Structure formats: C-alpha cells, structure tokens
Amino acid sequence: MDKTPTLVLDDKTRRMIDQMIIAERRHLAKRRDEEACACREGMFPRNTAANRRSVLFAAGSTAAAAAMLATAARAAERKAPPGAEFFEPPADPTKELGRAVAADGGYGSRSQFETEVRWRFPTANEYTSWSMTPLDQMVGTLTPSGLHFERHHGGIPTIDPSKHMLFVHGMVQTGKKFSMADLKRFPYIVRKNFIECSGNGLTEWVKPTLKTVQGTHGLISTSEWTGVPFAAIAREVGLKQGAAWVLAEGADAAVMTRSIPLEKMLKDAILAYGQNGEAIRPEQGYPLRLILPGWEGNTHIKWLRRLELSDKPFMTREETSKYTDLMANGKARQFSFDMEAKSVITFPSGEMKLPGPGFYNISGLAWSGRGRVQSVDVSIDGGKAWYPARLDTGPEPISTVRFSFPWSWNGEGCVLQSRCTDETGYVQPTLAQLTAIRGANGPFGSIYHLNAIQSWAVAADGSVSNVHA
Amino acid sequence: MSMRKISWAAACLIVVLAPLHAFGQTQQASYGFGSAARPEELAAFFGIPPDGAGLPPGSGDAAKGATVYAEKCAACHGKQLEGNPAKGIGGDKLLGGRGTLASKTPIKTVESYWPYATTLFDYVKRAMPFNAPGSLSDDDVYSVVAYILSEAKIIKPADKMNATTLPKVVMPNRDGFEPDPRPEVQLYR
Numbered sequence: 001m002d003k004t005p006t007l008v009l010d011d012k013t014r015r016m017i018d019q020m021i022i023a024e025r026r027h028l029a030k031r032r033d034e035e036a037c038a039c040r041e042g043m044f045p046r047n048t049a050a051n052r053r054s055v056l057f058a059a060g061s062t063a064a065a066a067a068m069l070a071t072a073a074r075a076a077e078r079k080a081p082p083g084a085e086f087f088e089p090p091a092d093p094t095k096e097l098g099r100a101v102a103a104d105g106g107y108g109s110r111s112q113f114e115t116e117v118r119w120r121f122p123t124a125n126e127y128t129s130w131s132m133t134p135l136d137q138m139v140g141t142l143t144p145s146g147l148h149f150e151r152h153h154g155g156i157p158t159i160d161p162s163k164h165m166l167f168v169h170g171m172v173q174t175g176k177k178f179s180m181a182d183l184k185r186f187p188y189i190v191r192k193n194f195i196e197c198s199g200n201g202l203t204e205w206v207k208p209t210l211k212t213v214q215g216t217h218g219l220i221s222t223s224e225w226t227g228v229p230f231a232a233i234a235r236e237v238g239l240k241q242g243a244a245w246v247l248a249e250g251a252d253a254a255v256m257t258r259s260i261p262l263e264k265m266l267k268d269a270i271l272a273y274g275q276n277g278e279a280i281r282p283e284q285g286y287p288l289r290l291i292l293p294g295w296e297g298n299t300h301i302k303w304l305r306r307l308e309l310s311d312k313p314f315m316t317r318e319e320t321s322k323y324t325d326l327m328a329n330g331k332a333r334q335f336s337f338d339m340e341a342k343s344v345i346t347f348p349s350g351e352m353k354l355p356g357p358g359f360y361n362i363s364g365l366a367w368s369g370r371g372r373v374q375s376v377d378v379s380i381d382g383g384k385a386w387y388p389a390r391l392d393t394g395p396e397p398i399s400t401v402r403f404s405f406p407w408s409w410n411g412e413g414c415v416l417q418s419r420c421t422d423e424t425g426y427v428q429p430t431l432a433q434l435t436a437i438r439g440a441n442g443p444f445g446s447i448y449h450l451n452a453i454q455s456w457a458v459a460a461d462g463s464v465s466n467v468h469a
Numbered sequence: 470m471s472m473r474k475i476s477w478a479a480a481c482l483i484v485v486l487a488p489l490h491a492f493g494q495t496q497q498a499s500y501g502f503g504s505a506a507r508p509e510e511l512a513a514f515f516g517i518p519p520d521g522a523g524l525p526p527g528s529g530d531a532a533k534g535a536t537v538y539a540e541k542c543a544a545c546h547g548k549q550l551e552g553n554p555a556k557g558i559g560g561d562k563l564l565g566g567r568g569t570l571a572s573k574t575p576i577k578t579v580e581s582y583w584p585y586a587t588t589l590f591d592y593v594k595r596a597m598p599f600n601a602p603g604s605l606s607d608d609d610v611y612s613v614v615a616y617i618l619s620e621a622k623i624i625k626p627a628d629k630m631n632a633t634t635l636p637k638v639v640m641p642n643r644d645g646f647e648p649d650p651r652p653e654v655q656l657y658r
Contacts, residue, residue: 012561012577015554124559125599154596167506167514175506182502236499247516253602255595257516306514314518317592321583324646330571332582336649370652425657437653449651 013447016123017203023122024215028351031115081115083146110144118147119214127155128254130197132218135346135365141393141400142192143221145281151197151219152283154253157303161279161287164251166271170309173238180273180287186228189270191293192399194367196220196339198296198323201450205435208455208466213349216454216466220367222400223284225291226274230265230307243309247316248290251305258299259313260292264337268293271304293398294369295337296448298323325446328439333446339369341428342451343376343403343420354462357411362389367400368422375421378405382415382455382469383430389418409458415469416456428453431468517591521636524590527607528631531624534616537609541598550620560599564621567641580621584646586638590614590630611635 080086085104090096116138118131130151133143143149161180169175200219203209210216230246239262246265250256260269270291273280280286285302292299298318313319313335325333343366348354366376372395377386389403403418420428431452438446455469515523539548545560547553552562566576575581579589594610596602605613615630624630624638 012552012554124554124556126557127599128559154599154602167511169506169511169514175511176503177506177510178503182504185502186500232500236503249514249516253596255602257591257595308514308516310518312518312520314516314591315585315588316516317588317596320585320588320646321577321579325649326570326575326577328571330575330645332570332646333649333651334646336651338649338651340651421658424652426652427656427658429656433656437655 013202016121017209019122019124020203020215021209023119024210024212027119027214028211080112082117084110084112084114086112116147118149118218128153130199130219132214133221134214135217135220135344136213136349136352138346139402141222141365141402142276143223145223145276145278145284148221148223148275148281148284149195149197149219150283151297152252152254153256156283157252158282159251159287159303164287164305166288166304167306168233168237168309169306170247171240171243171311172309173240176237178233183228183271183273183288186232188226188274189229190224190226190274191268191270191291192222192224192396193291193293194220194222194339194398194400195291195297195300196342196367196369198298198336198339198448201452202447204452204466205431205447205450208468211350211466213344213346213454216350217344219297220365220400222367223275224277225270225272225280225289227270227272227288227291230269230271233271233307234266239309242311245310245313247306247308247310247314248299248301248304249306249308250285250301251303256301256318257314257316258301258318259310259316260290260299261335262309264292264295265307292337294339294371296323296339299337323448325438325448327446336449339367340449340451341368341370341373341420341422341426342366343373343418343428344454345378345416345418345456348416348458348464349456350464350466352464354409354458354464356462357409360407360409362405362407362416363392364389364403364418365400366403366418366420367398368420368424368426369398370426371423372397372399373401373420374423374425376401376403377419377421378403378407379417379419380407380414383417383419383453386419395423411460413460414458415467416458417453417469419453515591515594517587517594519585519587519636521587521632524587524632524635525607526632527611528629529608529610529612529615530629531612531616531619531626533608534612534614534619537605537613538616541605541609542613545599550617563617570642570645578621579617580623580641582642582645584640584643586614586618586623586635586640589617590635 078086116134118133120129120131123129131149133147133149164180166178197219201216204216244262246260246262248258248260272289272291273287275281275284280289288304290301290304325336343364345362345364347363362378366373376389378389379386389405392402392404395401429452434452455467457465457467517523545553545558546563550563553560563579566578566581569576583589590610593613611630618624618638619626
C-alpha cells in the first residue's frame with residue numbers, strides 16, 4: 001500500500017484550499033500588526049498600548065513619519081475590536097471611579113483588550129462561506145456565542161420570531177404549525193453539545209497546510225442548547241406507520257434541506273431556541289435550530305421552519321452532490337453523519353512561541369459524536385510514548401472535554417500530540433491509519449470527516465508549527 | 470398466585486408508584502399546543518424526492534431553457550456551464566467530469582456526480598438564482614433543468630421535462646453512492 005497517499009481533490013477543492021491559506025496568512029499578518037507579535041508569544045500577555053506605540057515609533061525613520069505613526073497609533077488604540085467598546089485605561093484604576101452601573105445599556109461586551117475573532121474562509125462568494133473559531137485563545141469548553149463557527153449557504157437571514165412558524169407535516173396524523181410561543185410552552189431539555197462541520201480540517205489530508213489551530217480545527221464549537229425534544233412534537237402530531245425519514249428545512253435564502261432518519265430525530269434531536277443562556281444567535285439559526293447531537297454540522301438545520309415526515313430520504317443537494325465522501329474507487333459514502341472521536345492540543349499550537357525551557361501546561365479539547373470522551377493521552381515524542389492527560393471537565397455525552405498535561409520542556413525539538421478514546425472504545429486514529437482504510441484501493445477521495453491525530457512540532461527556539469508526524 | 474401474594478404485589482406497586490405522584494400533576498398524552506396546518510399553507514412548501522412526488526404542473530425543454538439559462542444562470546455558471554470561480558461569484562461547474570470520479574482528479578458536476586435529476590429541479594426551484602432565490606416559474610425551472618441535462622447529453626435536446634418525465638431520467642452516477650460503512654472497526658482498541 002502507498003505509504004503517502006495522494007489526496008484526490010476536485011479542482012474546486014484545490015482552489016478552496018489555496019484561498020484558505022491566503023486567508024489565514026492575512027489574518028495572521030493583521031494580528032501581528034495589531035498586537036506587535038503577541039501571537040508569537042503564545043499564551044503570554046499581549047503588549048500594552050504604550051509598548052505598541054514605542055514599537056511604532058522605532059519603526060519610523062524620520063520625525064515626520066514618527067509623528068504620523070503616532071497619530072495612527074493613537075487612532076488605532078481608540079478603536080475597540082469587534083464585540084468591545086473603547087475606554088481610556090486610567091493610570092491607576094484605584095484612584096478614579098469606574099463606569100456607572102448599566103451605562104452599557106444593559107448588555108455587556110468583552111474587554112477591549114481581547115481581540116480574537118472568527119475569520120472567514122475566503123470563498124469567492126461571501127454569502128456562501130464559513131468562519132472559524134479561534135480555539136488557540138479559548139479556555140474551558142464552552143464557545144462564546146459570538147465566536148461559534150459559522151457555515152452559511154445564502155447569508156444570514158433576519159427573522160422576526162413573532163412571525164416564525166415551524167410546520168410539521170407529511171406522514172403524521174395531524175399536520176401542525178407551532179409558533180415560537182407554542183414551542184416554548186413544551187417541557188424543554190438542556191444539553192451541552194458540540195457542533196463540528198464535517199469539513200473541519202479539509203486542508204490537512206495531504207500535508208500540513210494551515211498554520212494555526214483555528215485554521216486546522218476551527219470548525220468545532222460547543223454550546224449549551226435549550227429546546228424541545230423532537231419526540232415531544234412527534235407525539236403531538238402523531239406519526240404514521242412507515243414514517244422513517246424527516247426532511248428538515250431552513251428559512252434562509254438557501255432554503256437548506258437535509259433528510260434525517262426518524263430514529264435519530266426521536267432519539268435525541270432538539271428543536272433549540274436557547275444557546276448559552278440566551279436566545280440562539282442569528283448566525284446560529286435564530287429563532288430555531290435543529291440540534292442533532294454528534295452529527296455533522298450541516299444537518300443541524302438553522303432557521304428551522306419545516307419538518308416533513310416521509311418513508312424515504314429526499315436526496316437533497318446537500319446529501320448527494322455535497323457532504324458525501326468520494327472514495328478512491330469512485331463510489332461515495334452517503335449519509336455519513338457521525339462525527340468521530342477527535343482531540344487537539346490548543347496550547348501550545350501553531351504560530352505560538354515558547355519563551356524558553358521550563359514548565360508548560362499543555363491544554364486541549366477532546367470530543368466524540370458517539371458519546372462521552374473516555375480518556376485522552378498526550379505524547380511529547382510524536383506518538384512513540386503516550387501518557388494519560390488530566391480531564392479538566394466532567395465528560396458529558398457528545399460534548400467537548402478540556403484536558404491538560406503538565407510538561408517540563410527541556411528545550412529540545414519535539415512533537416506534541418493528543419489522542420482521544422471515547423466510551424465506545426473507538427480510538428482516534430493516526431492520519432496513516434485513516435488513509436489506509438479509506439484509501440485502500442489507491443488515493444484518498446474525500447475531504448470530509450478527518451479526525452486524525454494532530455501533530456505540533458516545537459522547535460529548539462520554542463516556535464510551534466503544524467506538521468505531519 | 471394466591472390472593473395473599475397478589476395483594477402483597479399490589480402493596481409493593483403502590484409503594485413504588487406513590488412517590489411518582491409528587492413529581493408532576495398530570496401525565497399529558499397531548500399538550501394541545503400549536504394549531505392545524507392549513508392545506509394552502511403546506512402547498513407553498515416542496516421537497517422533491519427521486520420518485521418525483523410533489524413535482525408541480527408545467528413543463529419545459531432545452532430550447533426555452535437556453536434562454537432562461539443565458540439570462541439567469543450564465544453570469545455565475547458560465548456560458549458553457551463551465552462554472553465561474555471569480556471573486557464575488559463562485560458558481561459551480563455544471564458539465565463534464567464523467568469517468569473522473571475514480572481518478573486522481575475527480576470532477577464533481579451535475580453531469581458526473583449528481584445521482585438524481587429531481588434533486589436538480591428541487592435545488593434550482595429552491596435556491597436559484599443565487600441572488601433571487603425562488604424567483605423562477607415552474608416552467609422556467611423545468612426548462613433550465615432540461616437545458617442542463619441536454620447539454621450534459623443525459624437527455625435528448627427535444628425531450629420535454631415535466632412531472633412524469635423528470636423522475637425517469639437516469640443520471641450517469643445514479644449508482645455511485647453507498648451507505649456510510651463507519652464505524653471502521655479497525656479503529657477500536
């Protein structure tokens with residue numbers, strides 16, 4: 001068998017990957033400008049505004065240029081990053097009053113010193129595109145709603161919840177419609193589940209391509225979802241004998257549709273209106289989103305307006321021409337719903353720089369679409385020896401776990417990896433294992449469902465980079 | 470079972486069930502929330518499966534479809550249906566690629582990859598043109614679908630597409646899909 005499988009990519013995918021490299025490069029350059037290289041200092045505090053000014057001054061060769069730069073720097077400093085508001089930091093916050101209570105209008109924002117943002121994958125068309133969660137800067141397991149990754153096929157619709165209806169019809173006793181107020185009267189369930197796009201990591205099959213963990217793994221986010229179990233609605237409308245599939249349809253310009261097996265819908269599907277303690281965000285499907293715990297993100301239909309029960313799948317565009325996995329023999333796997341066990345080290349990760357030998361608390365995320373994370377192992381020698389990591393959070397079904405591993409770096413080059421085992425006994429594979437199975441007849445044929453072990457190389461100078469090891 | 474045993478069992482049952490009473494006032498068979506969906510409301514929806522159920526009346530052919538295509542589709546999908554990757558557009562290639570799926574450079578298009586012609590109708594009616602989704606008449610959708618299928622040499626140029634003929638179209642990659650074989654058992658410890 002070919003040891004280094006060649007990825008089969010259609011020309012569109014190849015273009016996509018090229019564009020993605022450019023987008024990440026642009027994002028990194030911007031971050032370097034903004035933060036005077038905080039990115040290369042990894043977890044260490046960003047430069048203060050004063051530092052930044054001195055850096056800019058030093059860059060100017062003449063007094064005039066320096067003055068111009070200083071003005072530019074002051075203007076830049078007054079600008080807050082997205083999701084924040086600018087306030088002049090006092091010299092000593094204990095010597096003057098802070099801001100008045102509720103002066104923010106009653107809805108808070110993040111600190112102006114926190115700059116991380118989702119960056120958009122630069123598809124040619126900005127209405128059908130996606131954006132990635134900055135995993136490298138995140139702590140804990142929940143993704144702030146404003147940093148939850150996005151995938152849209154026709155832009156983000158504005159939906160008035162007082163006019164929004166969910167229709168449930170087809171092979172049911174009584175076709176019904178439910179307003180948001182109706183839905184909120186049902187007993188609800190609350191679940192902490194991740195959503196992962198099946199295209200997460202699509203650039204990484206053949207060679208390490210993107211530099212940061214945001215680029216390689218940023219299409220996973222975790223939220224606490226609140227909503228009505230589909231089973232309750234099913235009882236309300238009454239299912240007809242023979243119903244086996246449900247078409248879920250969104251109220252966006254793409255009128256997104258996916259066919260979902262009824263078995264899954266009855267098992268754990270949630271019609272969610274709540275995300276992380278408040279209404280679901282517009283870009284996540286406001287006012288109603290289908291949550292299918294552990295299944296590929298594309299099936300979690302946003303702006304959900306219709307569920308049609310049927311005895312067969314509808315074979316929509318998204319489950320035939322897209323989100324199918326073309327194998328080397330020319331056949332494509334269809335309805336490949338499960339997101340399998342996966343983990344990634346987020347600190348240290350690509351583009352960070354460790355300041356020198358010493359103690360580092362390796363940290364990362366692990367998850368499985370088939371249940372709870374059982375254990376996570378960490379390797380500091382590229383997968384030769386494995387050590388159990390500490391699970392920092394209690395494993396919940398189909399939810400991310402934060403893990404960590406205390407590590408004393410001796411200053412020599414090494415390769416860091418993490419490996420997740422879920423409660424079904426499935427072990428996160430190496431890339432070689434995965435391609436050996438799926439590419440057994442030759443080159444690998446699918447961009448989706450990459451859950452291989454990620455490797456980060458730490459060089460002797462402390463710089464961290466994405467490698468295949 | 471003796472009477473004594475039965476009453477013992479009944480007593481146990483009462484002991485077991487009694488606390489449940491404290492957890493909820495009622496056991497609902499139905500909540501009665503929501504209201505009946507009216508037929509005219511449901512008539513606005515569609516989702517066309519391979520058997521063509523729900524295909525609307527109307528028809529179209531490639532000749533008319535060529536006009537619709539030139540006006541509504543060509544800007545994004547190319548005059549020759551070759552796609553347009555330009556910035557701000559990014560329309561998929563629709564033609565070509567037959568026989569490439571098992572090669573090192575597979576080209577996935579309507580012609581080479583899509584298993585059902587009904588999907589093309591459903592998707593065009595649903596989401597196209599990209600900047601004015603759902604704006605085509607059913608005749609226009611039938612026509613433009615006929616044009617694409619005809620250009621792909623899947624139907625003859627004179628073939629009319631309608632609710633009867635469309636589901637009978639056999640796409641080249643009709644049998645190109647298989648159920649997900651995962652989990653891959655080699656990956657269990």
